[in-house]
Amino acid sequence: MLRRYFYDTLASYLSLYIRPEDQVVEIEPRSKGLGERFANYQAVSSVAALKIERRPADYILLNGTIHYERDIEEMLNQLRACLEGSERILFVYYSMLWKPLARFASKVGIRSRTPEQNWIAHEDLENFCYLTGLEIIRRDVKLLCPIPVPFLANLLNRYLAPLPFFRLFTMLNIVIARPLKSVGEARPSVSVIVPARNESENINNILVRCPMMGPQDEVIFVEGNSTDDTWERIQQATSAYKGSHRLVFAQQKGHGKGDAVRLGFELATKDILMILDADLTTPPEELPKFYNAIAGNKAEFVNGSRLVYPMEKEAMRFFNIVGNKFFAAAFSFVLGQRFKDTLCGTKVLWRTDYQRLAAAREFFGDFDPFGDFDLLFGAARMGLKIVEVPVHYHERKYGTTNIQRWRHGLILLRMLLFAARRLKFLGHETLHTR
Secondary structure, eight states, X not given: OHHHHHHHHHHHHHTTTOOTTOOEEEESOSSSTTGGGSTTEEEESSHHHHHHHTOOOXXXXXXXXXXXXXXXXXXXXXXXXXXXXXXXXXXXXXXXGGHHHHHHHHHTTSSOOOOOOOOOOHHHHHHHHHHTTEEEEEEEEEOSOOSOOTTHHHIIIIIITTSTTGGGXXXXXXXXXXXXXXXXXXXXXXXXXXXXSSOGGGHHHHHHHOOOOSTTOEEEXXXXXXXXXXXXXXXXXXXXXXXXXXXXXXXXXXXXXXXXXXXXXXXXXXXXXXXXXXXXXXXXXXXXXHHHHHHTTSOSEEEEESSSSOOOTTSSOHHHHHHHHHHHHHHHHHHTSOOSOSOOSOEEEEHHHHHHHHHTGGGGOSOOSSSSHHHHHHHHHTTOOEEEEEOOOOOOSSSOOOOOHHHHHHHHXXXXXXXHHHHTSOOGGGOOOO
């Protein structure tokens, strides 16, 4: 019973990242505790066997493996040489604080006797990863109570373990890492998605100011529900355009920026997807910064940050600034990494990653009217490397904002609470089994 509870709980934590369709390969499994809990699970006896069998994998699982390796650096070097670059490595290892309790449990027969050789700190794993060409994306700490005490175990593990102070005493470290890829010579092309509602006077400026970044970039305008002549202006501007971009334009059938962004992403044909707000408060001239970050493999998801440089006087009202800082702190806690500005509309990711993200959108619900946050949530869940790029923020020169501060703030709060339950305070309902 104790063993089953432990592995059920561990599987529920891992299923935050491992989706039912993902291929999982566990190296040197010490038990069959996890194999029956994931649909596309395979096990290999060693890294050498993984290299020989060349099994496809989305996740390489090292569940306690580093506790038993005589030479962790050599093992990770061998593993790094087997990887193609898109895989994610999931490390699971015990906190050093639990070493005396684990050994006592083995002595009294509560836990099977296992010859753990290495009890390492997180800083040690960071160093091993640095030495072997791996980059840590995210670290979670889980499990305060490894035995199924009614009510108490759920309270401790689900609600208290994620909180500051209590995190210090958790048993499990779960770390996601990625292999660092060398940057290729080929320059990928970009699809710039421009949701445009009541932005008539900005359309020509977008085409004039949007830079070429890849060899065959495209700009995709998605207009929806405008009360001015935005749609007519888009058609006129694109027909008269003499620049290098391929131009696409469409009208959304639904409502909201989120619906427009998704339509634009469906129409996109290039390697990198960028969102550019049509109000031009974020200058198009700064898009190459995002391009360099993602094309140079410094990031797999790039989020703009408007709160680093001084902004123009009327660019953001006081309560909007307060709201931005609150949501940045809250999302940083929920997503497990620091954000300075989660509400910036400029976001960039690879089209292949978006397609995987969109396929699992129901995990977070389909109620994001902005088109930004299911991208952030999905990127965090997929273990993508997320980086913020500071941008200059200007006041709007034409029209009025489409943001309704208080109503949209309540929607954001609802999304935040939903994401917290799914990402931070997760329970067994997130578990995917065969």
